[in-house]
Amino acid sequence: MSSEPQPLKSWIKLLEAGKKITTHRQSDENIVYPLRRTFRPAAPDIAKGSLKRDFEQGLVYYVGDEVENDRAACGLSRLPPTGRSYADAVAKKRVILEDAGVFKKAGYDKKKGTFDY
Amino acid sequence: MAAAKSKDNSKADGAENGIAESGVKSVSSAKPTKYGYFLGCVMPVKMPWAEKATMTVSKHLGLDFDYMKETLCCVRPGVWKAMNPDWWLSVTAQNLANAEKQGITIVDTCNGCWISHYESLKELTEEPEKLKMVNEHLGKAGMHLKGDVKVKHYLELLHDDVGMEKIVASVVRPLTGIKVMRHIGCHARKHDETLPNDFDEILRATGVEIIDTPYDKTCCGLLLYFADSNQAILERIGKKMMTAQALGVDAYVIICSGCYDQFERGVKIYREEKGIIFETPIIHIAELLALAFGYEPEDFGMTKCRPIAADKFIEKVRAIAAKNAKAAVEKKKGGESL
Numbered sequence: 364m365s366s367e368p369q370p371l372k373s374w375i376k377l378l379e380a381g382k383k384i385t386t387h388r389q390s391d392e393n394i395v396y397p398l399r400r401t402f403r404p405a406a407p408d409i410a411k412g413s414l415k416r417d418f419e420q421g422l423v424y425y426v427g428d429e430v431e432n433d434r435a436a437c438g439l440s441r442l443p444p445t446g447r448s449y450a451d452a453v454a455k456k457r458v459i460l461e462d463a464g465v466f467k468k469a470g471y472d473k474k475k476g477t478f479d480y
Numbered sequence: 481m482a483a484a485k486s487k488d489n490s491k492a493d494g495a496e497n498g499i500a501e502s503g504v505k506s507v508s509s510a511k512p513t514k515y516g517y518f519l520g521c522v523m524p525v526k527m528p529w530a531e532k533a534t535m536t537v538s539k540h541l542g543l544d545f546d547y548m549k550e551t552l553c554c555v556r557p558g559v560w561k562a563m564n565p566d567w568w569l570s571v572t573a574q575n576l577a578n579a580e581k582q583g584i585t586i587v588d589t590c591n592g593c594w595i596s597h598y599e600s601l602k603e604l605t606e607e608p609e610k611l612k613m614v615n616e617h618l619g620k621a622g623m624h625l626k627g628d629v630k631v632k633h634y635l636e637l638l639h640d641d642v643g644m645e646k647i648v649a650s651v652v653r654p655l656t657g658i659k660v661m662r663h664i665g666c667h668a669r670k671h672d673e674t675l676p677n678d679f680d681e682i683l684r685a686t687g688v689e690i691i692d693t694p695y696d697k698t699c700c701g702l703l704l705y706f707a708d709s710n711q712a713i714l715e716r717i718g719k720k721m722m723t724a725q726a727l728g729v730d731a732y733v734i735i736c737s738g739c740y741d742q743f744e745r746g747v748k749i750y751r752e753e754k755g756i757i758f759e760t761p762i763i764h765i766a767e768l769l770a771l772a773f774g775y776e777p778e779d780f781g782m783t784k785c786r787p788i789a790a791d792k793f794i795e796k797v798r799a800i801a802a803k804n805a806k807a808a809v810e811k812k813k814g815g816e817s818l
Contacts, residue, residue, distance in 0.1 A: 368710045370710065371709040373745070373752075405564065417553050423521035436528075437531070437532045439524075439532055452551075452552055455574065458620050458621040459574055459620065461620075469563070
């Protein structure tokens with residue numbers, strides 16, 4: 364029996380979320396193609412969820428109704444003056460990400476919102 | 481040295497801002513520094529009370545302080561540099577170029593945002609080839625970066641540009657009798673101990689007593705969480721919060737939103753997965769300053785939306801204020817009867 368501690372449930376949830384948006388899972392495909400060499404993808408599974416949010420809206424956390432209500436309760440504008448209020452800034456970021464080769468090298472499909480590997 | 485260079489800039493800014501060393505506004509023809517508050521990802525979503533307190537305190541101190549517009553993720557150097565340093569430089573340069581265009585000095589309360597802006601700006605201004613590479617990408621989005629922009633940590637702004645004398649003079653409700661543990665965060669101590677010392681000095685100015693523990697300098701575990709969840713939560717947040725609980729401190733004071741994100745995550749994991757409930761509230765330094773400057777907790781939402789309620793802490797602050805007010809009245813009466 365292994366004495367290694369089990370990862371925390373919340374961490375497993377985060378990892379699974381990353382795997383869910385990955386088209387080709389090397390661990391599964393290695394069973395079908397045992398001679399294929401595995402490689403380290405640019406974006407690790409554990410960070411894919413937050414990277415996807417960053418790619419889509421320019422920030423790591425979404426602003427939903429609950430957040431808007433919390434902000435209003437603290438005397439702030441419902442929407443922060445971040446990329447959440449400036450769609451143009453997010454559009455520019457996506458142009459930079461594209462031009463810098465981030466989407467391509469990270470294997471990110473902009474239309475589907477998934478990673479190849 | 482990087483931090484020393486940053487300090488020199490701060491002093492120049494303080495003079496530009498017309499704030500003399502005495503803390504009194506001096507007559508100056510220099511253009512005042514316009515500060516742009518870079519919110520980042522965590523602050524506006526998880527810490528609206530800290531955002532409001534930061535805005536309140538900064539205006540109270542007479543700064544030309546407003547939100548930086550069109551801000552995006554900083555982007556997190558721990559993740560992005562690990563993937564590709566050139567990607568990190570290219571994406572973070574968008575924020576720098578925006579600040580340059582808006583004519584502001586970027587102010588970060590998050591250590592992660594600060595180190596990302598500070599180090600990328602340093603790298604881009606010292607290495608022209610990298611600036612050229614970044615500008616090629618920015619150019620596709622109709623943007624350009626010269627490198628003529630300043631980046632400041634909020635602690636630097638308070639300590640150097642405003643000055644300790646002015647901060648001390650602004651305290652009308654000293655938080656004497658409040659005991660706190662504090663967490664400054666790794667990035668703030670990356671270059672030297674200036675920011676941690678500033679943090680302590682500002683905290684003490686509010687009147688609180690800082691309780692030192694062996695866990696003050698340990699990392700919050702934010703990035704470690706990606707690699708080893710047990711180590712990041714149990715050995716970092718767990719040890720810190722359990723120590724706070726055991727010592728019976730009134731609050732755990734932080735500055736960095738990235739660290740707060742991990743504290744909140746840790747507190748929730750302990751509650752939901754371990755059945756352990758922590759009771760020490762996690763308070764932002766701007767909240768302490770707002771209280772010490774005489775603002776009420778309701779003025780900045782201190783009682784709202786936090787994983788550990790600050791009710792007991794607020795009750796104690798009010799009790800101390802009432803006691804001090806009573807003592808002042810009695811002292812005055814005593815003086816009059818003499």
